[in-house]
Amino acid sequence: MDDPGSSSWLTGLAARAAGSMSTPLREYVEHAAGAGVTAGEAAAAWGELRLRPHVLRDVTDVDPSVELLGRSARVPWGVAPTSLQRAVHPDGEVATARASAAAGAVMVVSSNAGSTFDDIAATGVTWWLQVYLPSDRTLAGPLLDRAVAAGAAAVVLTVDTPVVAAWHPSEALIWDVADPGWTRVNFDPGYEDQPGSEKALDLGPHDIDWLRERTGLPVVVKGVLRGDDARRCVQAGAAGVWVSTHGGRQLDRSLSTAVALPEVRRAVGDEAEVYVDGGVRCGLDVLTALAAGADAVFVGRPVLHALVDGEAGVARLHAALLVETVEAMRLAGCRTPADTRDLLAMAPDERPHPL
Numbered sequence: 001m002d003d004p005g006s007s008s009w010l011t012g013l014a015a016r017a018a019g020s021m022s023t024p025l026r027e028y029v030e031h032a033a034g035a036g037v038t039a040g041e042a043a044a045a046w047g048e049l050r051l052r053p054h055v056l057r058d059v060t061d062v063d064p065s066v067e068l069l070g071r072s073a074r075v076p077w078g079v080a081p082t083s084l085q086r087a088v089h090p091d092g093e094v095a096t097a098r099a100s101a102a103a104g105a106v107m108v109v110s111s112n113a114g115s116t117f118d119d120i121a122a123t124g125v126t127w128w129l130q131v132y133l134p135s136d137r138t139l140a141g142p143l144l145d146r147a148v149a150a151g152a153a154a155v156v157l158t159v160d161t162p163v164v165a166a167w168h169p170s171e172a173l174i175w176d177v178a179d180p181g182w183t184r185v186n187f188d189p190g191y192e193d194q195p196g197s198e199k200a201l202d203l204g205p206h207d208i209d210w211l212r213e214r215t216g217l218p219v220v221v222k223g224v225l226r227g228d229d230a231r232r233c234v235q236a237g238a239a240g241v242w243v244s245t246h247g248g249r250q251l252d253r254s255l256s257t258a259v260a261l262p263e264v265r266r267a268v269g270d271e272a273e274v275y276v277d278g279g280v281r282c283g284l285d286v287l288t289a290l291a292a293g294a295d296a297v298f299v300g301r302p303v304l305h306a307l308v309d310g311e312a313g314v315a316r317l318h319a320a321l322l323v324e325t326v327e328a329m330r331l332a333g334c335r336t337p338a339d340t341r342d343l344l345a346m347a348p349d350e351r352p353h354p355l
Contacts (some may be wrong), residue, residue, distance in 0.1 A: 010282055010320050025087050027173040029304050032167035032248040036262075038256065039248025042279025048287050050345040051265035054333025062326050063336050065104070066309055068273065068296055069154050069218045069239055071126055074104025075238060075322060076337045077286055080223070080244075080277045080300035081130035081156065084174065086114035086182040088307045095311040096303060101125035103318035105208035108298065114182040117150035128154040128220065132161060133207055136196025142188050153218075155211050156242065160250050161224025162201050174310070202249050205236035211235055220275070222252075225260040226269050227267030230274075240273040242294075247278065247300055257290065265293025283324020287332060292344035 018026050032039030066076045070311045079100050086092030093107075093115035103123045108128045109120055120127055129147040133140055144155070175183075184191070191197055200207075211219045218239035223246060226231050230241045243257045243264050257278035265274050276289050277298040289297045299321075306317035334340050 002250070009316075010324070013302055013305045013317070014172065017308045018116050020308045021088070024025075024174040024177055025084065025172045027089075027169045027171070028084065030288070031167045031169070033167065034330050035249055036248065036254025037252050038245050038254045038294070039252075041256050042245070042248055042258075043281050043285075044279070045258035046279055046285045047259060047286050049292060051288065051291060051332060052333060052345050053341075055341065057333040057335070059330040059333060061335065062317060065327055066157040066233055066337050068106055068298055069220075073106050073126065073296070075318070076290060076295075077104035077280070077297040077299055077321060079108060079182060079303050080248070080298040081108040081110035082300050082304055083110050083112040084114070084178060084182055085304070085307060087178055088304050089310045089313075091096040091310055092121060092182070096307060096314050097123040097125040097127065098311045099318060101313035102315060103322070106153075107319060110153075111186070111245075112183045114185055117146050117152070119185055121150045121152075126153055128152060128156050131211075132158050132159060132176060133200045133203060133211075133268045134197050135200045135202075136194075137207070137210065138192065139194060139197055141214070142187050142194070143186055144211075146186055148217065150286070152215075154220055154239070155215055155217050156220045156222050157208065157211060158246075159203055159220045160244065162203065162244050165250050165252070175256075176348070182316070205232055208233060208238050214247065220273075222275075223255060224264060225257070227263040230264045232268045234268055234272045238272055239318060240275060241268055241276065243278075243294075244298075245277040258289070261289065261292045282329045283321055286321065287323045287328040288310060289338060290337050290340040291332075293344075294343075295337075 005276050014310055064076055065074050089095055093113050097120045107125045108130050111131045129152045172272035208219050220242055221233040221238045223244050224241050233241050237290035243261050245254050261276050268274055273295040275296050276294040280297050280299055286297050306313040332343055
């Protein structure tokens, strides 16, 4: 068996998981918008960035912990929100939460989750709620109230999905064959039948302020690829801006998150935290994302691949990322994530804002 920290174990994760998934589930997990240009470039884009490592630095003790929205996390990555976790494994989000709590990683819970907020919170994980706002904002109230009552530490507003980009599975659409208990268990019964429950087409900066006032929680805006949009989010009160292409599932031919991240960091400066997802597959990717300006990295598809083996699989993913990230930090001469800020090989006026 491969060592949990070996690159070969992480590299083979998707292929091993594919054999344990039905065709509709596998296609849902792996699908991309359009011709898959954005999704196809995501992982390779991190490898295009170059680092300038330090030498003659004591890296005996490396501390990869970070502070996110005022709370300590033992690792600089977290779990991105994904649906249908209970279709991947019966324990679903609860298994992911247990493993993430043990690793000290933040977990972002999809509003479409198939596990209750209370069950997820009972694992002790630090968790944030991801939401799509409906046309009638008041319909989001009960979901938000449940999340606050269960101890959510933040709200993540997804802003890049006014509509869902078309995709064409070879067999049945997963939503047509999924068990109803696998999704949306935290909504009121009959939610989707109510007028105004469809995704809002009129999202604006005012929604950031509304969410913050409605929940009393910090708001993170997910799906930002431009510096000017990032500034608007911060000016509207966002505590964090999340650089994301929704896994390449929305507007195809969007630029990769690795390319977008430095611009967003420069636009935000130290006024808000900046996160990134998309194509992160190893500890060297984590280091590169930190160097490019991210305060934390979030991982989506690899978590679903690991979840095939339940809690143990997700725990192994966290362990492998930790081994690789610590090794990369040592080789770069960095004892903490803050030490990575000057590693990226860019022109001086293009470098991410130092924190």
